[in-house]
Amino acid sequence: MRISIQKAAELLNQGGVVAVPTETVYGLAASLHHEKAVEQIFALKGRPANNPLIIHLAQAEELRRYASSLPDGLEMLQKNFWPGPMTLVLPVFADAIASKIRAGLPTAAFRIPMHPKARELLALTGPLVMPSANLSGSPSATSSEHVEADFGKDFPVLDGGPCSKGLESTILLFKTARWCIIRQGALTAEALEPVLGYAPVIEKADVTAPICPGQLYRHYAPKAHLRIAKSIPEDFTGTVLGYDGRHYPRHARVIKLGHLHASEDVAKNLYQNLRQLDLNGVGEALVDFDIPEEGLWQTIRERLLKASQK
Numbered sequence: 001m002r003i004s005i006q007k008a009a010e011l012l013n014q015g016g017v018v019a020v021p022t023e024t025v026y027g028l029a030a031s032l033h034h035e036k037a038v039e040q041i042f043a044l045k046g047r048p049a050n051n052p053l054i055i056h057l058a059q060a061e062e063l064r065r066y067a068s069s070l071p072d073g074l075e076m077l078q079k080n081f082w083p084g085p086m087t088l089v090l091p092v093f094a095d096a097i098a099s100k101i102r103a104g105l106p107t108a109a110f111r112i113p114m115h116p117k118a119r120e121l122l123a124l125t126g127p128l129v130m131p132s133a134n135l136s137g138s139p140s141a142t143s144s145e146h147v148e149a150d151f152g153k154d155f156p157v158l159d160g161g162p163c164s165k166g167l168e169s170t171i172l173l174f175k176t177a178r179w180c181i182i183r184q185g186a187l188t189a190e191a192l193e194p195v196l197g198y199a200p201v202i203e204k205a206d207v208t209a210p211i212c213p214g215q216l217y218r219h220y221a222p223k224a225h226l227r228i229a230k231s232i233p234e235d236f237t238g239t240v241l242g243y244d245g246r247h248y249p250r251h252a253r254v255i256k257l258g259h260l261h262a263s264e265d266v267a268k269n270l271y272q273n274l275r276q277l278d279l280n281g282v283g284e285a286l287v288d289f290d291i292p293e294e295g296l297w298q299t300i301r302e303r304l305l306k307a308s309q310k
C-alpha cells in the first residue's frame with residue numbers, strides 16, 4: 001500500500017514499521033526509539049537476533065550523540081561519501097542505542113542515505129533503523145513492487161521509484177589503524193582509496209570471529225538454483241544469466257544482466273533479474289562468471305557467489 005511521506009512519518013513516530021526507498025535498496029524502517037517496532041522488524045524479516053541493524057541519520061553531526069570515539073579518517077569519509085551508499089561501524093555509548101539493534105555488540109553501524117524521500121522522511125522522524133526490505137535470505141528489494149511481493153499488498157510503502165544503485169551500501173570498520181571493508185557494496189574500493197590514502201582491505205567473512213554478522217548468512221538468493229560457470233558448453237540448453245553482446249549456446253535461454261561495459265546498470269537491475277527467475281518459474285540457471293574483477297564488478301561477483309550458495 002503506497003503511503004505519503006506525512007503518513008510514513010506518522011506511522012514511524014507512533015511505533016509502526018514502514019518500507020522506505022533509499023538509493024541502494026528499499027529499507028524496512030522503524031524508529032530508533034521504538035523497541036517494539038525494532039522487534040517487529042526482526043520478526044517480519046525472519047532475521048536472526050545476532051544480525052545487527054544499520055542506523056540511518058539525517059545529519060552527520062548526530063553521530064556525536066552515539067559514537068564513543070571518532071577514528072582517524074572519519075571526517076574525510078563523511079565529507080566525501082555522505083549522503084550516500086557508505087555505512088560506518090563505530091564504537092558506541094552502550095546506553096545510547098538499544099542492545100537489540102546492535103545485536104549486543106559494542107559497536108553500531110551508521111549511514112546517511114542520499115535518496116530525497118529518505119532524507120525528507122528522516123527530517124520528520126529522527127534516526128531510523130533499516131535493514132533491507134526483503135525476507136531474510138532473499139534478494140533485496142529495489143522497487144516498491146519487490147517490497148509488496150515479500151510483505152504483501154497491504155504493507156505500507158513509501159514509493160520512491162526504482163533504486164538508483166541497486167546494491168547495498170559498502171560497510172567500513174576501523175581496525176588496527178585502518179578502515180577496512182567488511183561488506184562490499186555500491187561504493188567501490190577504488191573510490192575509497194584516494195580519500196583514505198590507502199587501498200582498504202576487503203575482509204572475508206570469518207565464521208569463528210564474524211565482524212559483520214550478516215555476511216555469514218545465505219543471502220540475495222532466489223529460489224532458483226544458481227550455478228557459477230567460467231565457461232558454458234556449446235550444447236547447453238538450459239537458462240543462462242549472461243551479458244549483452246556475448247555469444248551463448250544456440251539453444252540456451254539467456255537472461256541478460258546488462259552490458260559488460262555498464263557495471264552500474266548491471267548492479268541496478270541485479271536483484272530485479274534474480275527475482276524475475278522465480279517469477280518465470282526457472283528452477284536452475286548457469287551464471288556466466290567470466291566477468292571483470294574491478295570496481296563495482298567486485299561487488300556484483302560477491303552477490304552472485306552468495307546467491308548461488310546452497
Ligand code: TXA
Nearest residue numbers: 024027052053107108109131132168169211212213214
Ligand atoms: O544499503 C544498505 O545498507 C541498506 C539500506 C536500507 O540502507 N541496508 C542494509 O541493511 O543492507 P541489512 O540489514 O540488510 O544489512 C546490514 C548489514 C548486516 O550484514 C549486518 O550484519 C551489518 O550490516 N552490521 C550492522 N551493524 C553492524 C555492526 N555493529 N558491526 C558489524 N556489522 C554490522
Ligand code: MG
Nearest residue numbers: 131132133140
Ligand atoms: Mg539485507
